[in-house]
Amino acid sequence: MTTNTKDACETCPIHDAAALKKLGVDMSDFDYVVALAGNPNTGKSTVFNALTGLRQHTGNWPGKTVSRAEGGFEYGDHKYKMVDLPGTYSLLATSLDEEVARDFILFGQPDVTIVVVDATRLERNLNLVLQVLEITNRVVVALNLMDEAKRHGIQVDERRLARDLGVHVVPMVARQGEGVPELLQAVGEVANRKTVGKPYRVKYDSPELKKAVTQVTKQIEDAYPELPNAQWVALRLLDGDERIAEALRKGELGDLTHGDIEQRSAQLQVIGNQ
Amino acid sequence: MTTKNTRPLENILSTAQSLRWEIGVDFHEKVTESIYTDAAKIADRATTRPEEKPRFDFDKKLDQILTSRIWGFPLMLALLMIVFWLTISGANVPSSMLATLLLDNIHPLLKGFAANIGMPWWLDGFLFDGVYMATAWVISVMLPPMAIFFPLFTLLEDFGYLPRVAFNLDNMFRKSGAHGKQALSMTMGFGCNAAGVVATRIIDSPRERLIAIITNNFALCNGRWPTQILIASLFIGALVPAQLAGLVSSMAVVGIALLGVFLTFVSSKFLSKTWLKGEVSTFSLELPPYRPPRIWQTIYTSLIDRTFIILWRAIIFAIPAGAVLWLSANITIAGTSLAGYLINFLNPFGLLLGLNGVILVAFIVAIPANEIVVPTIMMLTVLVTGAGGGEGAGVMFELESGMETMALFQAGGWTLLTAVNLMLFSLIHNPCSTTIYTIYKETGSKKWTWVASLAPVLMGFAVTFVVAQFWRLVTSVF
Numbered sequence A: 001m002t003t004n005t006k007d008a009c010e011t012c013p014i015h016d017a018a019a020l021k022k023l024g025v026d027m028s029d030f031d032y033v034v035a036l037a038g039n040p041n042t043g044k045s046t047v048f049n050a051l052t053g054l055r056q057h058t059g060n061w062p063g064k065t066v067s068r069a070e071g072g073f074e075y076g077d078h079k080y081k082m083v084d085l086p087g088t089y090s091l092l093a094t095s096l097d098e099e100v101a102r103d104f105i106l107f108g109q110p111d112v113t114i115v116v117v118d119a120t121r122l123e124r125n126l127n128l129v130l131q132v133l134e135i136t137n138r139v140v141v142a143l144n145l146m147d148e149a150k151r152h153g154i155q156v157d158e159r160r161l162a163r164d165l166g167v168h169v170v171p172m173v174a175r176q177g178e179g180v181p182e183l184l185q186a187v188g189e190v191a192n193r194k195t196v197g198k199p200y201r202v203k204y205d206s207p208e209l210k211k212a213v214t215q216v217t218k219q220i221e222d223a224y225p226e227l228p229n230a231q232w233v234a235l236r237l238l239d240g241d242e243r244i245a246e247a248l249r250k251g252e253l254g255d256l257t258h259g260d261i262e263q264r265s266a267q268l269q270v271i272g273n274q
Numbered sequence B: 001m002t003t004k005n006t007r008p009l010e011n012i013l014s015t016a017q018s019l020r021w022e023i024g025v026d027f028h029e030k031v032t033e034s035i036y037t038d039a040a041k042i043a044d045r046a047t048t049r050p051e052e053k054p055r056f057d058f059d060k061k062l063d064q065i066l067t068s069r070i071w072g073f074p075l076m077l078a079l080l081m082i083v084f085w086l087t088i089s090g091a092n093v094p095s096s097m098l099a100t101l102l103l104d105n106i107h108p109l110l111k112g113f114a115a116n117i118g119m120p121w122w123l124d125g126f127l128f129d130g131v132y133m134a135t136a137w138v139i140s141v142m143l144p145p146m147a148i149f150f151p152l153f154t155l156l157e158d159f160g161y162l163p164r165v166a167f168n169l170d171n172m173f174r175k176s177g178a179h180g181k182q183a184l185s186m187t188m189g190f191g192c193n194a195a196g197v198v199a200t201r202i203i204d205s206p207r208e209r210l211i212a213i214i215t216n217n218f219a220l221c222n223g224r225w226p227t228q229i230l231i232a233s234l235f236i237g238a239l240v241p242a243q244l245a246g247l248v249s250s251m252a253v254v255g256i257a258l259l260g261v262f263l264t265f266v267s268s269k270f271l272s273k274t275w276l277k278g279e280v281s282t283f284s285l286e287l288p289p290y291r292p293p294r295i296w297q298t299i300y301t302s303l304i305d306r307t308f309i310i311l312w313r314a315i316i317f318a319i320p321a322g323a324v325l326w327l328s329a330n331i332t333i334a335g336t337s338l339a340g341y342l343i344n345f346l347n348p349f350g351l352l353l354g355l356n357g358v359i360l361v362a363f364i365v366a367i368p369a370n371e372i373v374v375p376t377i378m379m380l381t382v383l384v385t386g387a388g389g390g391e392g393a394g395v396m397f398e399l400e401s402g403m404e405t406m407a408l409f410q411a412g413g414w415t416l417l418t419a420v421n422l423m424l425f426s427l428i429h430n431p432c433s434t435t436i437y438t439i440y441k442e443t444g445s446k447k448w449t450w451v452a453s454l455a456p457v458l459m460g461f462a463v464t465f466v467v468a469q470f471w472r473l474v475t476s477v478f
Helices: A013-017 A044-052 A096-107 A119-135 A146-151 A158-165 A180-191 A207-223 A230-238 A242-250 A261-273 B002-023 B027-046 B058-066 B072-116 B121-159 B162-175 B182-189 B193-202 B206-218 B225-239 B242-273 B295-330 B338-352 B357-365 B370-385 B402-411 B416-427 B433-443 B446-477
Strands: A021-024 A032-038 A069-075 A078-084 A112-118 A139-144 A168-171
Touching: A021 A044, A032 A044, A032 A096, A032 A119, A032 A180, A044 A069, A044 A078, A044 A112, A044 A139, A044 A180, A069 A180, A078 A180, A096 A119, A112 A119, A112 A180, A119 A139, A119 A146, A119 A230, A119 B027, A139 A158, A139 A180, A158 A168, A158 B027, A168 A180, A207 A230, A207 B002, A207 B027, A230 A242, A230 B002, A242 B002, B002 B027, B058 B072, B072 B121, B072 B162, B072 B225, B072 B242, B121 B225, B121 B295, B121 B370, B162 B182, B162 B242, B182 B193, B182 B206, B182 B242, B193 B206, B193 B433, B206 B242, B206 B433, B206 B446, B225 B242, B225 B370, B225 B416, B242 B416, B242 B446, B295 B338, B295 B357, B295 B370, B338 B357, B357 B370, B357 B416, B370 B402, B416 B446, B433 B446
Parallel strands: A032 A078, A032 A112, A112 A139, A139 A168
Antiparallel strands: A021 A069, A069 A078
């Protein structure tokens, strides 16, 4: 490994953040797709606005963003297209907004999925994070509302969290713009494959469940060695999810890593129109 | 690749199928439980909570008051009243200043300019009496109230008050056989019905979602607030001494908004008892923490996001409307203008409803944008009665003061009944074309789009008819 000597300033993430170019609605010739997920009312739209420079209306109530909003930004010589997904508590796809979010993360195959998390309600928010981690390992957790956590006397150890989850965790106060440079840095690293997440996988403890999941996961891994989310697919099949069976049949889940950008953006269009 | 993998795939599917039976019916619970257990474990390891509970929890105390059974509703009404009172009393001065500038100063300048360069009368009339006046009128009437109302509303939203409104209303929605989350889509409809219809996506059950879509029109939208505020301050406020006028007119506007909420309940109940029968689903609504609103940012974004976008939309629709109105007022057949024919044709029906032909024509012209109802009524009234600044047919006249506007309305044969029924009909009529299109996109059904568009108009006819007959009966007795 060769290291170029950099001067002190260049090693600081803030240095690169100065290179953030908010592109607003200009999403032409993007190199990477970034999805923005999270529970309702955790500040997703605020993060979205901070990165794209758009002023999507933010409001202090759950369920404000029901359809997808899109915008662009440029950072470190790459152009990113950012998609703000509806806020959901889970990805089990029981309502339309959960389905929109899940389908995008699954079929839209974003290069990075930012999960915005409310630091004051970590336990409930992690439910969604764990479900996203089952689908993709290209995840950055934005630990938002750190100021509110502090006000309530809650301390969150983001390093511990990052170690447990196996992905980047960035503490933020998005409303004030704190943590944006660090978030960009993490997003850039994941998008450019500089770091590869080793995501936490849920342990299914109930004996029957464990047996079934292990068996089907094994079969899937044998048949589709390149699939990054075999355990999740196994669960969906065990749940009798026809949509996933269909996707597997068509090879839509096949190679999440090699999809070429044209084809994927065509796919984004299809999902968007549904 | 697909053919190669068919065999193993079918194997996997059949294994999964047979294993499903072994796991049993509580598959979902088991999965969810595993996720919850792990999430709790990880969260617990990463979080340190304070030893003792804080002595005073501000949010909790505030919620106890704002969502209490006794104080929840009165406080909600009081907050709405304050917002409207500030809007109505604050908008008067800037409104007349804008009117003076745009109509009294700039318009004569433009006319003078036209005369100087010898512009033909029809081009001059078309451009400056039609297009320019329409635009100027929309700006001077709509900009001030919107510039006050939207930031105030957004501040409440930013603070976290809207979910509390939903919480207060939830019980009533459930009693109407609708989904509690409809309270949220309705609140969104107070801004824009098209947005409210899209917001119903948060409702899982198709039955309840359809109810929410169809009834969203009863949430008074941006395009209709200015009409209500203007008519209320001119007619209702005039009934009481000047120092009470602002208060009484805000009460009238709040009354109309509440009537809309009431109609939402009634029609939801009706739908859920007839064509859309079914069980009410439960849901959990999270009350977000109160956050100190970011005042400047809120004012900025609500000006950009709401005020100017809506104003722009109004102008876009006012320009062609102004042009068409001027033309229809100046193209005459056998001594009567085109607009005159239409107004005369609709007049008997309008009078039956306590309205008049002019108002009905205005509502037809305003299908693309409710915002231009009042400007259109003004322009048509001038045309029919020949009242106004003596500028000739089809000129949107100057709104120098409430007195002149009143004089004009009176010349058009307006009474208090006309004003009240106009406010009622503005609440209860078809959604604007944008909303209709959105309903079609969201439901994918022509049938439900027709229902959602026509049912409110018919209801509006019925309500105004009954009010008019009753009113005339009462006034003929006394």
